[in-house]
Amino acid sequence: VDRDIDKDNPRTKNRPSVDGRISVKGMVIFSVSNALLFVVVSYFINPLAFKLSLPFLIILGGYSYFKRFSSLAHFIVGLALGLAPIAGSVAVLGDIPLWNVFLALGVMLWVAGFDLLYSLQDMEFDKERGLFSIPSKLGEKWCLNLSRLSHFVALMCWLCFVRCYHGGLFAYLGLGVSALILLYEQILVARDYKNIPKAFFVSNGYLGVVFFIFIVLDVGFKHA
Structure with a gap:
């Protein structure tokens, strides 16, 4: 999804998905086949897993588009990874207990907090390309403070997770x-x-x- 952006970014221009070592056709085949496998396997786990498989796929496959129009992209990538403990609970328990929600929220904010820090590397590039990263739109100070706040709230969520179970x-x-x-x-x-x-x-x-x-x-x- 980000090939056209990554090829112009000095930090990412040598990635295999950008420099031709992996073809677009190969990436499409790999992504589509794994998405189909994901849905099929979910069907055989339990009804809730199957019902959630498509929404989960939309989030996993769609977060790359967010930085083109929203500064919330950092939290969407956090959400994409925060779905992992939710998926584990659905697969094993067939349910989403409260402790699992707190665990997932903690993961989401932990990842978002680091993605905010990571995006500081591309601040100037994002400004030039008009991308909606928080550093490019709000500046370094806002980015650092939001990252710290995200990590603090993540720890509070994990504290609630520990207390719940x-x-x-x-x-x-x-x-x-x-x-x-x-x-x-x-x-x-x-x-x-x-x-x-x-x-x-x-x-x-x-x-x-x-x-x-x-x-x-x-x-x-x-x-x-």
Whole structure:
């Protein structure tokens, strides 16, 4: 979807989807076949999974268009990834309990908060192309503050998630470690935007795994 934009962006012009290593035809075949497989598999999981499969696909496939007309694109990509815990709950439980909603909201805001930081790299390019990223429309200060607010609210959502499922010591420890990771990430980026890739690969990229491990330990010890 973004090939025409990415080919003019110095940061993204060497991506395989842009420089010809992957053909447009190949991408279309891969995307359509996986979308069809997604719907078919959802049908065999349970009725709710099948009903939600098309709306989920629309969000997953459509968020790339949002930056062409809305600054909410950062939160749409967050929503797309926040659907993952919802989908897991629907597949396993056939339901969406309240604790799962809080978990998903936390994921959405965690991802949106980092996407806001990540978009600082393309601020000048987005201004030139008239794209609706928050840095290009509202400036760096707004972007940084919105990212911090998103991460704070994400942590509050995860706190509600832990309390809803009556989490124990390991769950709260995991929440504390996650808060430290997000704080470290924000400090790294505030010091120098050149640290944005490091903030992702060193901290943000590990947060989900770390929180998951603590939750598994918590649930395991509760049922031991």
